[in-house]
Amino acid sequence: MSGANDPYDPKQVAALAPAALEQGVAAARQAFEAAADLDQLKAAQTAHVGDRSPLALANREIGALPPAAKADAGKRINAARSAVRQAFAERLAALEAERDARVLAEETIDVTLPWDRRLTGARHPLTTTQELVGDVFTAMGWEVAEGPEIEAEWFNFDALNIGVDHPARSLMDTFFVVGKDGTADSGLVLRTHTSPVQARVMLTRTPPIYVVCPGKVFRTDELDATHSPVFHQLEGLVIDKGITMAHLKGTLDHMAEAFFGPGIVTRLRPSYFPFTEPSAEPDLLCFVCRGESVGNPDRPCRTCGSEGWIEWGGCGMVNPRVLRACGIDPDVYSGFAFGMGIERTMMFRNNAADMRDIVEGDVRFTAAFGMEA
Template identity: 60%
Template sequence: MSETPPAPEAPVIDEATIGSAVDAALAAVAAASSTAELKQVRIDHTGDSSVLATANRAIKDLPKDQKAGAGKLVGQGKGRVQQAIAARQQELAAAEEEAALAAETVDVTLPVDRRPRGAAHPLTTLTDRINDVFVGMGWEVAEGPEIEAEWFNFDALNFDVDHPARQMQDTFYVAGPDGGEGSGQILRTHTSPVQARSLLERGVPLYIVCPGEVFRTDELDATHTPVFHQVEGLAIDKDLTMAHLVGTLDTLARELFGGEPITRLRPSYFPFTEPSAEMDFRCFSCDARHGLDHDPAPDCRVCGGTGWIEMGGCGMVNPAVLRACGVDPEEYQGFAFGLGIERILMLRNGVADMRDMVEGDVRFSQHYGTEI
């Protein structure tokens, strides 16, 4: 059989013990240099596990003739400690308030701009700069509606009727008489519908760049947002080739990132281009920028150690798209590309979190000044 543990010893209640506890408490109170430290002193010296609190609970177990004397002794000790804590609390609170006021002092005699200046959002400034690059090459800037017909957004661009992008989990449908997908109207998922509209309205030859907001059912996080910006380009003329496409994107990369970019094309698939490619350019942040004979930094946060940064999708316009827009693919050819403006800003200026771009804090925009 296990032995019963001995009962804890009753606290000693005498002048020496209580006096020692009071002296220790008073010394701790005097040494406290902040209200936070004083709060801990109160817990240590008057809390449930303190000498004074333990002695106070033990009074009920004393003989009747000793209770009055012990109660007076413990009560006077607790009173002294509590009075000292209250007085010290006032001193420290007053000192902390004075320090806070001194730190927050405002010189009201200084001149002030009663109308603080705002700043153009960096996405707007970057879009304007991209537009300037293409206008300088003789292209036009085209715009279109953000609430778009499904035909322009999907059918004219060679999307199959069962393409995953048409589903509700990818596309915002505008409710109509039939509601949901039956309305025939959506919030555009890319700016490519502007290309189809421009082909129908302007004819060929055609050189346009199409910036604007697009919408997809993504969650807002550090790298995604349901509302973002794209810029797409379309060139339709006689005898255009992939070489013209590469030269155009090389020019854009050079204007945005400086230097002489090293680019490459990777085979890909898009319904509206054939052949299709993803265009990458050599990382501008690590040693990869010096050329293909230089290894990228394994820990480079910009390229992820690959040495390449994805620029966007591109390719030669699918003949089916040209026919849908009334253009003879035997006579005219062209190329198209699409880039995410938020992604370019993140890469070019080191923006780590896309949410910073949409929170509306003017300090984010002011950081860029008048030129990014």
């Protein structure tokens, strides 16, 4: 009969020896630390944690041990495998942090930079201002009237009581259209104001007439911060029975509130225009200080120069001579007319300081207004 089995055979369990396990853990740690990126770390994980790794093969040897030795060997190998997994997790965390930092640095986007250097176009604020004018007056039952920009001298001057020898005619700084013979006697001009539209309306319509006439006009001015050879005007005309200056004042006050906000009113200063009698220049209550800067050195106002009012345009009752020239009986009908620059109105309303910004076509200027009129 054979003798009792040997309870522990070192030759069969050499892979489970403490020295062998420590060597496996050290090799795994060294391989993990040597991994320069996540791909290399994945390869090291397969070699030292996978099914064919030294520790996995050593774990299989536990089955060859006697029952009394299996528990102790199992504890040693579990500790070794736990140490390897911890070393892997630490290196994985470090490499992922390095990757995230690198990606953040390489792919950072400066959100303060222009997103597109080729800006799209925008509707010009003059266009939207003219549309606002139309909205304000059509809401009152008025009509929008238009006329040609190349105008006959008769409509531009004579019909408006500006005769050939009238001094106002020379002050218009007019662009005359050259005729076929090379002289300026073609009888045509680039209109100096939108008042010719009023004359055309009176000649083609029967009162009552309520029209507003926005449009482009031309004068031989130099382009600077406050002047332009090409600009836009807004004119209004009313012809009806019993029209007085009170109707004119009420219309201007309504327009001022529509453009500049509640509480903004106008005042009329006596003036002279050949096509209105009496004539006046409407001033606008300063929409910044609302008159509170007048006589108040502690609160100066740059917009109105601490005067409380801002010059806005011209107005008056339509001159009877203009009514007769356009075929309307001044003994039956009366009317008023007013006019102001659209650029000036827009500059007031939107705090634009330089006329050149309006006409230079820089989309950065127009884009700032968006769809706001």
